[in-house]
Amino acid sequence: MSKPLKGRGALSNPANRFAPTRSDLEPVDDGEVPARIATVQIEERPKTIISRNQSPDVPFEQSINPYRGCEHGCIYCFARPSHAYWDLSPGLDFETHIICKEGAAERLEQELRAKHYRCRPITLGANTDPYQPLEQQRRITRELLEVLVRFRHPFSIITKGALITRDLDILAEMAQQQLCSVMISMTTLDPELKRTLEPRAAGPRTRLDAIHQLSAAGVPVGVLVAPLIPMINDRELESILEASAAAGARSAGFVFLRLPREVKDLFREWLDCHYPERAEHVMSLIRQSRNGRENDSRFGNRMRGEGVFAEMIAQRFRVALKRHGLQPRLGIELRTDLFEVPPQAGDQLSLL
Template identity: 80%
Template sequence: MSASKPLRGRAALSNPANRFSPTHQELDAETEFDDGEVTDRIATVQIEERPKTIISRNSSPDVPFEQSINPYRGCEHGCIYCFARPSHAYWDLSPGLDFETHIICKTHAAEQLEKELRGKNYRCTPITLGANTDPYQPLEQQRRTTRELLEVMLRFRQPVTIITKGALITRDLDLLAELARQQLCSVMISMTTLDPQLKRTLEPRAAGPRTRLAAIRDLTDAGVPVGVLVAPLIPMINDRELEAIVKASADAGARSAGYIFIRLPHEVKDLFREWLDHHYPDRAEHVMSLIRQSRGGQEYASRFGTRMRGEGAFANLIEQRFRLALNRYGLGQRDRLQLRTDLFSVPPQTGDQLALFS
């Protein structure tokens, strides 16, 4: 499935066959275009899945958490650079438009989380919501899966960290404020750009930059510790905004910041290059050249220790600029706030012997 112009509200220009599939689809050549966009919108398809487990475990030295939960597979935000796109191939779906339009929603997630937290071998460490796809993407407004997970975590006093670019997070300020009061919660807001026009093509259904900054203020005012991720940092696209993003985030109340150099695993390389060729044809090759220079001559390198930051002269310059910006605007490195695990407690339930004495 391939479009010569972008679909309204979508970032990917094509729907390439996933790397496990022997067949592929092509967009109908009769599709009409209007004002540079396809007139027809692609509706979001919700696919329900009842997971047998909800908590994923991680042992990567590049990731500062051991446990995570992703309430959704795929993401309506549609960020063209998303490193999670290739995971859709495991569901016989494309990492392209399918990733943005076919969202797998985990049903009974809160029920499954409670079951796992009650497990006799469960060891309490912080759980990250949004490690791969955003827990506050648009579908969350109606499905409320993330909110239900937070309600369980508050009852168990389970520490949680959240990574999002969705302003919907402010809906749950009541839960987050109470978790934060007990030192059980921190939030990282992903800030990619301060330019609304760039945001519209790069991550079409994510919250705008002003809205994200407002979310940082609201969370901070509610007592929730907030940091910012400048992610991803893309050469010749948003790298010039690095200092401005750090300053704006600090002014909004963020207490820390981190950054991630763009990652282009598997199908993401071609999807991103297609996006570049359409939106920035004059600099597309220069962008890719700087990425290759920062990846040992490749468009992607998965080595631990360098995959998040890159290497070489350009990547080193970015790191120096970032450190100077942190010092200038009074922010620390990406928040390593120590959340409390000693408060974790399994609440009694119907049928427990303890309930007889309550």
Template identity: 85%
Template sequence: MSNPLKGRGALSNPANRFAPTRSDIDPVEDGEMPARITTVQINERPKTIISRNKSPDVPFEQSINPYRGCEHGCIYCFARPSHAYWDLSPGLDFETHIIVKEGAAERLEQELRAKNYRCRPITLGANTDPYQPLEQHRRITRDLLEVLARFRHPFSIITKGALITRDLDLLADMAAQQLCSVMISMTTLDPQLKRTLEPRAAGPQTRLHAIRALTDAGVPVGVLLAPLIPMINDRELEAMLEASAAAGARCAGYVFIRLPREVEGLFREWLDCHYPERAEHVMSLIQQSRNGAAYDSRFGSRMRGQGLFAEMIAQRFRLASNKFGLRADRRSPLRTDLFCVPPQAGDQLSLL
């Protein structure tokens, strides 16, 4: 079994399922992993930037992901398998080889100006976090928000990054026009668990401070308990909802842990390293809630699970949400009627 690397979630770098060759980290002379792995930035010029979604399990039709891969290193991240499409591993590569979408703002403006474009709210952060550490200096998310603001285009953000408070000027102005909402992802109030579960994400108190800052600025904020993991963080469900409500959250949602493709092996490896005494019990409860498997991709159950344990989680969530005054899974409605394509150089202006 591999030893954990400082600041990284995955303990290994398994080969992706498509490539005939393996992408691995070079070992040092004694055969051990290096103590640290530097983040590699890979620049990409995307041909399109808005993704469309028809899943009945998610509350949006359009999304944008400024980055592929995520330096937060959350071991449970359902997006890890997507790195295999880039000849990279869903393991350590996912959190150390980050694809940066250069020119994303320019591409977004082109798509919003298309004559056949129909305005529907856009979600940032549907796959990987738009406020991961690289955003501090790459500012891809900030550039996208500036375009959305000029077009008065509605958007929502899902993040666990406290860097979102940097953009309060834009978010507050858009929220005043009912064009913006935010969901802050929470997994634990325990800093020690956070350090292994999602090593480079903001700490729990920092996220609560972000909820308060957004709320004080007039931005509607909700909390997303994602994921809830049996015998790891599910005992904190009520405490996380109470703390989030006290910080100003208005609504709440949750996701039962999902382990698609390579994530199952990576998560099992993490359990064996950090919680060996309960690893089998954790996996047994997950399988009981996933029709006997580690993952069930069917719509209607993939976000919530099924069976007695999943039903108990759902009941606890409903009771706690009501107790702390949080609307369950009902986010603030966003306006689409204010969308307006701003004039640009060379446009013929109206005579009226």
């Protein structure tokens, strides 16, 4: 059985599904796998920066991902399979080989200035965390926000990174004009579970403090309990909502665990290592909630699941929302009528 690496979620580095050959970690001279794997930064200059979404399961049409891959190392991350498109593994590569989108802010400005651009809210953090540890150094997310401020463009952020409080100046200013909202992802209140489940993400108390700071600054903030994992963190549903509401969250949502493509085997490997006594029970409940399979990608089902166990989770969630005065996932309508392309050097001024 593979052993966990300090600060990493995945236990292995399986070949991506497109690779014609397979590579594995080689033991060092003493016969042991290295205890740590350093993060590799890969620079990319994107041709486009705004992604469009047509899925009815997510509440946004446009998104920006400042990075590819995520150093947080969450073992359950549904975005892991996307690393295969870059000839990298959805396993350890996903959390150790991070693609940084250089020039993202300049590209965003070009796209917002396009003659036929139509303003719709943009979500940062759809397929990666915009406030993962590398953001402290790279500041790509900060630069993107600075562009959005100048254009008065509405945006929302999904993150489990406490670094978001660094940008309170921008977030508070935009919130005053109904131009931004934030969802903080909370998976557990247990620091030990967090350490193995999402090793480089901010701790539970730090995230609750971020909710408090955002709320105090007037930023509409909600909590996203994601993912809910049977027999791992589902018992914490009510306590997470209670603590988040006390910290200042206005709304809440949840997502039932998804296991697309390579995530299925990576998650099962994690279960066998950290919770061997309940691994099969966990997988059985997942299959019961996924139409007999370990993943169900059908629209309308993939975020919530179906069956007795999934419905019980949904009922508990609804009761807890009412008890703690929370609204269903942040439904604030962000304004688009304030969007304006600012003048730039070389623009021809109107004679009227």
